[in-house]
Amino acid sequence: MTPSTTVHSPLRLYGRSGELAIVETFLGRLAQGDGGALVVTAPPGLGRSALLDAAVAAHHARSGGPVLRAAAVPAERRLARSGLHALLCSAPGPLSVPADRVLRSGFTPDTLLTLLREAGADRPALVCVDDAHAWDPESRAALGFAARRLGAGSRAAVLITAADETSFAGLPALRLGPLDDRAAAALLERLTGRTDIDPVVRGELVREAAGNPRLLAGLVGHLTADQVAGRTVLPFPLPGGESVLDAHAAQLDGLPAGTRTLLLLAAAAQEHEPEGTGADAGLLLRAGHRAGLGAPLLDRALFGPGGIPGILERTGSRVHFSHPLLSRAVLRHAPSAHRRAAHELLAALLGQVPALPLPALVQRACAAPAPDAALADALERAAASPRPHAERSAALIRAALLSTDEAERAARFAAAAEHARLAGDTGRARALLARVAAGPGTPVPPARTPAGTAPRRVPAGGLAPFTRGMLALRDGPAADAREALLAAAAGLAPHDPGRAVAALLAAAEAAWASGDAIAYLDALGRIPDRPHDPSVAPYLAGVRAVFAGRTAQGHELLAQCLRAAEADDDTGALLRATACALVVGEAESACRAGARALAAVRSTGPEVLLAHALEQLAYAELRAGRHSRARAHALEGLHAARRTGQSNTSTHLHAVLALAASVEGPAEACAAHADTALAGAGPHGLVQAATLATWAVARADLAAGRTGEAAARLAPLVRPGPRHGHFGIRMLALPCYVEAAVLAGRSVEWAAELADGVREFEIWTARTVDPHAPAQLARCRALLAPADEAEARYTEALAHHDVAGGDFERARTQLLYGQWLRRRRRTREARDPLRDALVGFERCSARAWAERATGELRAAGEAVDPPATDGGTPAGLTPQQQRVARCVAEGATNREIARRLSLSPRTVDHHLRNVFAVLGVRSRTELARVMGE
Known part of the structure; x- marks a missing residue:
């Protein structure tokens, strides 16, 4: 470490809570007089000795008993019983058998067992042996013999660390894995x-x-x-790992020369493969024959059931090292001449397939002793489609390292970073970008370079800023991503117009995510009217027309975009088509385009788009009313987003999951996903995700009858002002707001505002082709209409639902209609719509909404089996009394309960007096306690 910084020794073990708990249990049994043995195994560097230190400290703190401790000394490995001698010399007091006696004949394993029991005669004794695999064979055998015979009634325990458990078979073993x-x-x-x-x-x-x-x-x-x-x-x-790699390589020193040669070939053969995929067994077999290795060795190591135990394993046609550091250790430990020879041999074999030149070129690059401009150029030309992005990134890194020109090196690192991003390896992409100079002369290759041609030069402000902006779009502040992508587009426009358009489309996406309509239109406005990609033109014209108020023209242009995408398998065009369909309200078309986009990503990539494609499809399924499908796609997308380091996409997917849970339940899941979405949306300015999450919680409040809370959450989303929601979601959330405000008793107080909102929704309904909008408009009018007009509005809404389909929205209208009828004491008429609402909610698994419909149906005099719930209710209460009691337990006032349950305050008071009488309580506090119990 340089003087400018200091390395501190760790004061505690990190990521070992489970292992420490096992050691604590082991020491606890020892303290109770039940000794035993435990073998801790791990490759070098994973903390075997640190765990031993923690065990010794815990033993001293627990009982203060004696500790015998020894570590292996490699130089004494050939000296018989030298390990036992070191162990017994560490005893804190005299033993009945002097330690020197173990070096003389006549010392037996049974003698060691007696000495260990003697050490724990007064207080429990802990025996610790570090790196026991490096002891001499006689010491290992004696220690294993004694350890197997310690157990119940013994006041001594043996804790052993070793590279593997083969020398101590039959003893309990704890294997340490790598830290997360x-x-x-x-x-x-x-x-x-x-x-x-x-x-x-x-x-x-x-x-x-x-x-x-x-x-x-x-x-x-x-x-x-x-x-x-x-x-x-x-x-x-990166320097500094030499000691660990040498320790791994030391395990291989005793192997036969032929086996070491095969391991070198296996490690070298992984260099042209994607990380973690191992090596091809067939290639290794041919390389082994060419290197003069015998058929028995190759068959046993490559195709036998065990490979090389503890070192090389085979899975199908692939060969893997048991630990990733082993392959690096093999390459580092081998003499440079042997290493180059292995790479040259593999290059010659791979060169026999001219159609796939990249693997052979990578092996040649590994064998190159110095920078080689010609080889770097060949690597760059070969790193082209259809090779996977991960392989292209790895090849471009090698091309950069072989480059003799600084500008070319920077360009290749930038291209490698872009391919790493497309492969979903965002961490590697950022690390590569750190190697790209930000000066104005940095060259960057274009998006597509024809095979066999030299790349064009693009000045700085091109590919590297583009990649930074795309990374920020998925894992950074949306405003920062937009500015970075706008700057990248400006630098790319004269040299790579296709990628410049992609940067502007991504900048528009960032503006959409941040809820900035002006910035969204500004980014789209910078795209030429005749962009490089012809599929972009109708999309741009359609969006501009819609925002300019030319709705019919805009919808026709977006429909053209949708039809064109249906005849194309281009992932970008299909994702744009999904967005087009959502803009115009064609949820089914959005689902079809989204499903095709997902299939395209899964078949041809790039991997980085998988989470985004799943997010788009999940949202389309939500708009279509298929909440369970939306949840399934969102959960898969969440795993993909986490795997590829896309926190913004994770935030959006949590918002989608919150919306799905606001229908399906449980309420706790909705709240958890919404909280996670809001926590991620705040720092990165993701207004869209925050709006969706807030809407989801408000919808869950509506399902539970908490209409006042729902109205308070929704008001900022639909009103203009500094705390407004997303411009593209206002009209979608407005029907919920009208319902919440009316049921909360605010229809008079907010009459003008609600009327303005419904008029705006009427205009939006005329512009969209969303099939649910006319029914929702009629429902809003019914909620605000006078008594003599409301029924006709509800009937109109149900007629629109018959055309639009969709169980959830229809059931919501039926529930409101049934409540309206029941409030006017038309209970017999109310049962049919309430019963239909219950069936509709059950059909789409809207559990909380079904419970609300069940309560309304019971209040209308219909006997209904209660829906399954997680908790019980006190016996003796009627269903309506139970609902009143639960509201009281939640802290609601009588007036709030009346609004929530669509009752009069007098009726609530009547039910509450009966509840007090049945349960024998005298206050609301006592009632809350009884309900909690």
């Missing part, structure tokens, strides 16, 4: 003593360490404070 990313990040903060580590640096260090604490400490120890803070570019490759 969260634990590794916490350890990194402890090692550096700072919390302001640059996120890109943190991601690169965590990735490089592969969950190995010692390797992470070694990497940090070679960085400066400026490098940790991201002010200076990290070195490539």
Whole structure:
């Protein structure tokens, strides 16, 4: 570590809570007189010794008993019983058998067992052996013999660490795995003593360490404070992992020469493959034959049931190292001449397939002893479609490292970053962008370069800013992403018009997510009327027409975009078509286009679009009223977004899940998803996600009868002002707002505002082709209409529902109509719409809404089986009394309960007196306690 920063030793183990709990249990049994043994196994650097230190400290704190501890000394491995001698020399007091006796003949394993029991005669004794696999064979055998015979009634316990458990078969074993990313990040903060580590640096260090604490400490120890803070570019490759890799390689030193050669070929063969996919067994077989390895070795190692135990494993036609650091250790440990020979051999074999030149070129690059401009050019030309983006990124990294020109190196790093982003590896993309100079002369290749031709030069402000902006679009403040993409478009326009249009479309998407209609139109307005991609033109013209009020013309243009996409498999065109269909209100068309976009992404990629495609399809399914399908697609999208580091997409998907849960329930799921969405939306300015999440909670409030809360949540979303919601969602949420305001008793107080809202909704209904809009408009009018007109409005709304379809919206209208009839004491007439509402809610799994319809139906005098709930209610109460009692337990006043249950305050008071009498309580506080119990 340079003098500018300091590495601190960790004071605690990170990411080992489960392992520490197992050790605590082991020590607890020892304290109770039940000794035993535990073998902790792990590859080098994963913290075996640190766990042993923690066990010793815990033992001292628990009982203060003696500790015998020894670590292996590799230089003494050939000296018989040297390990036992070191262990017994560590005893805190004299033993009945001197430690020196173990080096003489006559010392038996049974003698060791007696000595261990003697050590725990007064107080429980803990015996710790570190790296026991490196002990001499006789010491290992004696220790295993003694450890197997300690148990109930023994006051001594043996804790052993080893590379594997083969030497101590039959003993309980605990295998340490690599740290997860969260634990590794916490350890990194402890090692550096700072919390302001640059996120890109943190991601690169965590990735490089592969969950190995010692390797992470070694990497940090070679960085400066400026490098940790991201002010200076990290070195490539990162230094500091040599000791851990050497420790891994040391495990292979005793293997036969032929086996070591095969392992070198296996490690080298992984270099041209995507990370984590291993090597091709057929290629290794041919390489092994060419290298003169015998058929028995190749058949046993590559196609036998066990491979090379603990080192090389086969899965199908692929061969993997048991630990990712092993392959890196093999390449590092091999002499450079042997390593180059292995790569050249593989390059020759791969070169026999001229149609796939990239793998052979990667192997040639690995064998290159110095920068090679010609080879770098060949790699760049070969890194083209249809090769996967991950492979193209890896090839371009090697081309950059082989480049002799600084400008070319920067261009290739930028292109590698873009392909890493498209492959869904956002962490690698950011790390590569950090290597791209931001100066005005940085060249960047265009989006598509014909095979066999040299890339054109694009000045800085091109590909690297474009990639940064696209990363920010999915994982950063939306406003920052928009500005970065606008700047990138300006730099790309003279040289790469296709990608410049893509940048402007992405900038418009960022403006949409942030709820900025002016910025949205500004970004679209910068796109030429005749863009490079002809499928963009009708989309642009249609959106501009819709926003300009030329609704019919805009819908026709967007319909053209939709029809054109249906004859195309281009992912971008299909995603735009999904958005077009949602803009005009054609939910079914949006679902079809979204499903085709998802299929295109799954078949041809890029991987980075998978989460976005699932988000679009989930929202389309919501608009179509298929909430369970929306939930399934959103959950899959959430996993994809987390895997690819797209937090903004995760936020939007949580909002979609909250909307689905506001229908299907439970309310706790709706609240949890909404809270997560709001927590992510705030820092990144995602107004769309925040609006959807708030709408979802308000809809759940409506289902539960909390109309006042629902109205309070919805009011800012539909009113103009500084706290307004998203411009594209106002009209979708307005019917809920009208319903909540009227049921909460605010129709008189807010009469003018509600009337203005309904008039605006009427204009919007005339412009959209959303089939539910006419029914929702009639329902809003029914809620606000005088008594002599309301029934006709409800009848009109139901007639529109008959045309539009959709169980949920129709059931909501029937529920409101039934409530209206019951409030006018037309209970017999109210039962039919309420019964239909209940069936409709049950059909679409709207559990909370079905419970509300059930309560209304009972209040209308119909006997209905109660829906399944998670908790019970006190016996002796009628269904209506139970509802009143639950509202009281939630803290509602009589007037609030009356509004919630569509009753008069006098009726609520009557029910409440009966509840007090039945339950024998005298206050609302006592009632709340009884209901809680």
